[in-house]
Amino acid sequence: MEHDISLIANIAIAIVAAFAGGLLARRLGMPTIVGYLLAGMVIGPFTPGFVGDVGEISQLAELGVIFLMFGVGLQFSLKDLWAVRQVAIPGAILQMITVVALGFGLTQAWGWSFGASLVFGLSLSISSTVVLMRGLMDNGLLNTDAGRVVVGWTVLEDLATVLILVLLPTLVVSGSTDESSWVAVTTALLKAAAFIGLMLFVGARVMPWLMIRIARTRSRELFILAAVAVSLGIAFGAATLFGVSLALGAFLAGVVLGESEVGLQVGNEVLPFRETFAVIFFVSVGMLVNPLYLLNHAGDVLLVTTLIVVGRAVIALSLGLILPVSGRIALVVAAGLSQIGEFAFIVGQAGVMLGVLSPEQYALVLAGALLSIMVNPLMFRAVPYAERFFQRIPAFWALLDRHPPPPDPLAKSITEHVVVVGYGRVGEHIINVLKHLGVPHLVVEIDARRAAEFESRGVPTLYGDAANSEVLTHARLEQARALVVTLPDEAASEIVVAAAQDLAPHLPVIARAATTSGIERLTHLGARDVIHPELEGGLEVMRHTLLSLGYPAGEVQRYADAVRRDRYDTSISTPEEQQVLEQLLRTVRGMEIVWFTVGHTSSLVGLSLAEANLRARTGASVIALIRAKQLIANPKSSTTFQVGDLVGVIGDAEQLSALAPVVQGQPVAHRVDDNADGVTV
Incomplete structure (x- = not known):
């Protein structure tokens, strides 16, 4: 009897295809997301060759959405949302209403039914938080005022999705406006409100307490299992018991844990799951797109994509004329919102299940989403050019930029600085010394709350994962004096060192190694100095021992330096080490x-x-x-x-x-x- 390994086959093919697509995209200078989407099209049912199981991969993609939204919640702060409420709340509401009206009007002109036009417009009104977060991180904007505004904006769109999904049957299905239908809608809204209240008032106390108790067991396996169980369990419970989306359930679970003292550790442990299943999510999106449909309906696809990319951006920029934001924030918001993603698919699928949206019409939503996601990185890159263009129109720029612009996330004048990746105990010590000496410095930090805290203390900071995004390209390594990598994760350190060599080949790199084999790899990748904390401690013990025996400090230090140059090989294997030890034997003691x-x-x-x-x-x-x-x-x-x-x-x-x-x-x-x-x- 043969074992059914179809699930393993689908996972393997999806990940291998995504790796090949991502690598090709990087070689071509494009974002890896584009490669993942194209990989999905290659293994999808509409292209020849291997055909992945769309159902199985779509369920795996749901895991990606859960882990991604859980991660977003861990980095999200209710205080940040409250701080940008004057912009995010009216902006999200007005933009959604305008986009729904445009999508509805366009499809009515095409002769669609009322229900299909409404679902189509609603699908186009909700941007992808996943795509937005990646774009902000890659451009070093997440911990800026613009980043906080646009994240708060999209979170409100996500919350509105719950309301849309609850009201959709009543809005689009004829004959469902009787009293019993509205009772069902009211019940669903009350259940959603109950879940949110339960998470914010009960979960915020119970979940951190539980995770702290598990952390005290000193079992990393149990802690990882608990973090995964919390993210998946609450998402599943939210969907089955309260009728809200898996994504919202995972997001709120992340929010209540993110405020606790174990939030950073939870995020680090869930990170591998988040990154792996996020890739599968983008592959699953690509699998749903029929390339022939794109070609046969090129005009309609182009029109819908223009509405998503240009229309949403123009609407957001126009709202900047009446909202209390600076011109640069308005441009970043416009770039970030010029796409749709996972929630558009959820709303579109609900319309198909209700029988008001045909598969062909849903394919148009998918095609527009795919192309908008591919174009979105270019929109972020266009922000500086758009800013300079609009500044040449004084009347318009004066109206758009009525409020003082916030400080640039990284002062363009910064130069001759030291970049420190990771702000643990080692990184904090380095920054304190550099600050005391008056040496310009910049921290690259993966934890959003800590990054915000550092900035409030006057430490220039870029938020993002230097090993997994484009954030390192915004650290101005070509003008830096040194790069210090203090990450405890050796694999991440190797990626950062390799990236730094590509960006600034002559930049001195000082890296932290966790293993003896890692010393060799980091050196090979281009690190000039590699520090192994445990072995460094052994050298210090040896040095102090020899000093206490009366050997001259200079010769003892020479021996320690020789061991370091020999990459911590303590076997006395080099001629230099032999020579120094011989000199130590001949030294006159007592001086x-x-x-x-x-x-x-x-x-x-x-x-x-x-x-x-x-x-x-x-x-x-x-x-x-x-x-x-x-x-x-x-x-x-x-x-x-x-x-x-x-x-x-x-x-x-x-x-x-x-x-x-x-x-x-x-x-x-x-x-x-x-x-x-x-x-x-």
Whole structure:
């Protein structure tokens, strides 16, 4: 008896086709989404060759929608939505009404029925949150004012979809306007409101508490299982018990967990599921499109696509003339909303099931969605050009840009900066040091809440996954001084390093490795310095051990540096390591380098090095001096001591003890280390 492996075959073919399509799209300089959509067309039922099971892949695509909306919810903040309510609420309502009217009028002119025209218009009125989020992330706009406005706008469209799906049978099916029908509608609305209230008031307390308890079991497997169970379980329960969409259920589950202390960890654990099934979602969309239909109805398809891309963008831009937004925000909103996606398919499918929309008419919705998704990345890229174009029309731009523009997500003047990918404990330390030294810096952070927090603290930040989007192209690596990759995920670090080499081949890259094999791979990909925290700690233990045994700090540091250059191979395998160890064996023990400060009452103040004659008086020799943070190695005999000078001397314990009373103070630092630039405290 043979096993039925059709599901495995469909998953395998879909992912392999998506990989090939995405790779080809990247080679051609196009977004990977375009490759995924074309891959779906290749394995769809309308093209020769392997034909995937549309039903099975569509169900897998539902998982993609669930995980994607769960991820959106994790990054979403009700405070952000409330902050943009004056723009998002009226904007979403007015645009949906206008688009429905245009779609309805167009299809009425074609002779469609009332119900079909209404469903068609409703389908065109709802943009894809999934496509929008990817576009904002790829262009480094998600954590900007424009990003928050357009995300709030689309979330309200998603919420409106629930109302549309509940009211649709009453609106489009003749004879369903009796009292019992409206009772059913009211019941459905009350159930949806009950679910939202249950999630926001009960789920917001129970779910974070549950996830924290599971995290304390210290079992990562249980935590991952719990995160997946929460996203899928609540989405399924919302659909079956309350009659709302799977997407809305998953979104609200993400919202209530995102506010908790485990929100970031949940997002990280669900990320692989989200990315994998999101790809299958786009493949499933491509499978529904018949290329022959596109060719045979090219005129209608082009007209519908123009209505979606140009019409929705123009409507959003026109609303910018009356809403309190800047010109740039209006342009970003127009670009982000110039597409339709998953909710358009849901509304269209509901119309087909109700018998008011024919499969051919639904195919027109699919074709318009496919083409609009393919064009959408180009709309984002056109924003700067459109801004410059409209600025050449002073009267129009003055009307559109009535409100002061927000700060640019990344100042165009930033240069000679250090880009830090990941803001964990390591990244935070680096940023603190760079800030203290006055070195320009930029953080690339995947967590939206943390990115917003960093920006509020004055840390320039780009939100996005540097290993999985175009956000790195907005970090201005070609003008940067260095790139520091502190990600704990080694695979993500390798992708970032490889991308950086393509964007800025001569940029110094410092990367963090999690394994010894990863050191070799990151070095091969172009990282100049690769740091392994655990092995680095071992080197420090070794260094301090040798120092405590009296070996000279300079030679010990040379050995540690040699091991680092040998990629942490501690087997003493290189000639340099052998030579340094031999020198350590020959060193004279008992000599120390110590720093003294010259106080206000020191007898050295005003004396030259020759006049002080410290070597004759104490036996200790002055080898360096630090003044105003500048190191003076081997100072000349004419150098005069000043108050606050740090004087580096070498000698044995007896000689240093004799020197202390001369300078009237105790050593201000411990034994010091040598480095490549000289002696430091």
